[in-house]
Amino acid sequence: MKQAAKSPITRVRHVALAVPDFKKTAEFYRTAWGLEVAHKESDVVFFATPGHPEQYILRVREDAAKRVDLIAFAAENSSEVDALAQRLGSAGVRLATEPGSMATPGGGYGFRFFDPDGRLIEVSSDVEQRASRALEPRESIPQKLSHVVINSPDVQATKRFYEQHLGFRLSDWLEDRMCFMRVREDHHILAIGQGPHTSLNHVSFEMRGIDEFMRGTGRLIRQGKEPVWGPGRHSAGDNTFTYFTDPVGNVVEYTTELERIEDDETWQPRTFSTEPDVADQWGTAGPFEPMVPAMFNSPDQGLWTPSPL
Incomplete structure (x- = not known):
């Protein structure tokens, strides 16, 4: 082949x-x-x-x-x-x-x-890099941008575009609702969800480790910001998750321990269920369906329009 x-x-x-x-x-x-x-x-x-x-x-x-x-x-x-x-x-x-x-x-x-x-x-x-450092234990702030998830009215067509034109590869499916796409070892840097309109599903930020992930989650909860879903551990990607909404309704995620695909050529994409005991391996996050409206978000108002900067 x-x-x-x-x-x-x-x-x-x-x-x-x-x-x-x-x-x-x-x-x-x-x-x-x-x-x-x-x-x-x-x-x-x-x-x-x-x-x-x-x-x-x-x-x-x-x-x-x-x-x-x-x-x-x-x-x-x-x-x-x-x-x-x-x-x-x-x-x-x-x-x-x-x-x-x-x-x-x-x-x-x-x-x-x-x-x-x-x-x-x-x-x-060739973008200039800025000074950085290793985060300390218990430092519960994002370590990097992990991935972005988008909603499309035609998930199959959008998937084909990223595969054919940008070289993304399929890692897994969540039923027929969402595909997880990679370019290197990380299980996904992009996922495409089937939605009623074109919109942002969520933006995910990686934490230093499990302890920092939980401390960050706890910090937001103590501030009165209740999770949309989580904390839990996904099936597809095997990463931890807690989802919140920002003040305008965009969903953002804390995550850690995203699966890595080292043997790219032998990987066989899997299909996972949204059943509660599969969608969340830990069984701590609550039901999957109530958070779907938040992740559908409102329709993107800037389609086919260049950004002003």
Whole structure:
């Protein structure tokens, strides 16, 4: 069997959100969620973590419309960026920008395009890294951005796009509702859920370990922020989870111990049930169905529209 070409994508860099309640949302991510401000302007905040050298892992921008401004992925080098842009353009994918120098914090070289649902995607290389350090035991703040999950009205078509054009590979299914996609060893950096409309399902942040995961969960609960679902341990991906909502209704997750797929060529995707004893291995999270409306979210108001920055 011919070996599949390696994806030009190496990891997810950041997710950029536009929100109508800017001050309250930015404060949530700075205080309750535990991110630090790396760059700030009057209407946008770039959030980073001291545990990772990425310039920022979350961007929050003020806007009357609630939308995902973009999802950003990393590539190895500028040659990979150029080659990917050429392939996408030749395949008729709508490019929002051509490859070139970027003006966002850390600079770099990249371009943007729309996926089949109208979601803006960025791929970049050569972004300057920031100083980072290993998180300490009991330091219950995000260590890095783990993955992003999106909702699509046609999960199969969106899955094929990311496989055919970006080299993502299928790791597992959650029934026929959600597929988990990888580019390297991490079980998934992207998952695509079947939804009634195009929207953000959730953004996941990895903690240092189980103890820090539970301490972070407890910190939010003590502040009166009840989990949407969790704490528990998933079947697909084998990672821990606790889900909360930010002030505008976006779902965010604390996680740790995401499964790694070392032998990529022999991996056989599995299909997991949403039955309570399968969806949550620990049996601590409560029923799966009540959290579905929160994860469907409201329809994305920025589809097929370039981000203003």
